[in-house]
Amino acid sequence: MPSLSIRLAAATAMLLAVTAAHAAEKMTYLFPAPGVLPAFAPFQLAQARGYYAAEGLEVTFQVGKGGADVAKQVAVGNAELGGGIGDTPVIVRANGLPVKAVGVLGGQALTQIIVRKDAGVKSLADLKGKKIGVLAFQDTTYYNALAALASAGLKKDDVSIEAVGPAGMVKLMISGDLAAISGVPEWTAAIEEAGVGVDVYPITTIFPAMAQAMLASDDTIAKKPKVVEGFVRATLKAVRDIQADPKTAAADYVKAVPQHAGREAQILDIMQRYNTLVYRTENPADLGKLDPKRIAAVQKFYVDSGIVQTAVPVADLYTNQFVK
Known part of the structure; x- marks a missing residue:
């Protein structure tokens, strides 16, 4: 016992x-x-x-x-x-x-401006007339994109901003239907993994996101x-x-x-x-x-x-x- x-x-x-x-x-x-x-x-x-x-x-x-x-x-x-x-x-x-x-x-910042290397963009000002993807029009990716454009002297009407949802961000960048997105690091990784070269512009250097x-x-x-x-x-x-x-x-x-x-x-x-x-x-x-x-x-x-x-x-x- x-x-x-x-x-x-x-x-x-x-x-x-x-x-x-x-x-x-x-x-x-x-x-x-x-x-x-x-x-x-x-x-x-x-x-x-x-x-x-x-x-x-x-x-x-x-x-x-x-x-x-x-x-x-x-x-x-x-x-x-x-x-x-x-x-x-x-x-x-x-x-x-x-x-x-x-x-x-x-x-x-969580988000960056991610641009296809073949889009002919050497600075954010070159985004004029380009298609840019965001998650939604009531989302930080959109607001940060507006701030990035403003820093380059561009207004939202100077570009074509499209709300494409999470699946569209990567898919449409790979297909070339978008020249750029306001996105996060894993999307950059997925795009590059598909063989598409990109340039990344950190938002923090432009706007205090x-x-x-x-x-x-x-x-x-x-x-x-x-x-x-x-x-x-x-x-x-x-x-x-x-x-x-x-x-x-x-x-x-x-x-x-x-x-x-x-x-x-x-x-x-x-x-x-x-x-x-x-x-x-x-x-x-x-x-x-x-x-x-x-x-x-x-x-x-x-x-x-x-x-x-x-x-x-x-x-x-x-x-x-x-x-x-």
Whole structure:
């Protein structure tokens, strides 16, 4: 018969296990697009490596219908956090949705202007008269394209902008039906993999656009600050993993997302592109932090361009309190 001390130890272990299980806080993170996209690799990696669990979180991923829908669902409490771009609150807060960015996945813009090498474009001004693809006319790819064109002295009527959806962005660039797109690193990789040469113009050198952002409502920030802090910390830890060792990160990501089975080399290439084009910050310690001056500049452009009708206080659009 087990000794009293052994039985007490076993009982204590069981109690601790039960307590730990009960301590895990269930929460939902809403992706703006299918969660298997490489853009969301940090979240999948954080889940697979147990970073969310280590923060006491039991995270469920769900998919919304774009950034605006995610912001709406987060605002009304259907998800604790969700994904958008650093400028998403600029657009939705002006429409009465109490949502803030609580962390950003990198110091550069998520999107770039990607141009076919055979399009005869030597500078953005040469896009005049060309066909440019964006996801939708109410999407950051469109707004960033407008900003890029404006920097080259072009208006939207000087080019032909087409909303082609996610499938069309790559397909129509490969076929030559588009001269350029406002897109993300994995689309560049897919186009080049098909044998089409492209030039990439980083948006950040033209316009203070931002990377992916984690969004939370004012209510969640006030009532569940530990949940927000833990999620942000775990996700940024995964971003740093990708920066430090993209090869291992790519292998672990592919294991976690079987839709990419056998594509370790391609995922590694995409992660390296994100490291260079999106995640990079001048000061590594600033990873995750939002820049109020950058937000203010984006908001001014959006108001001046009629994308939003009114400006709101910049302090209402973000918080860095969870980036530690």
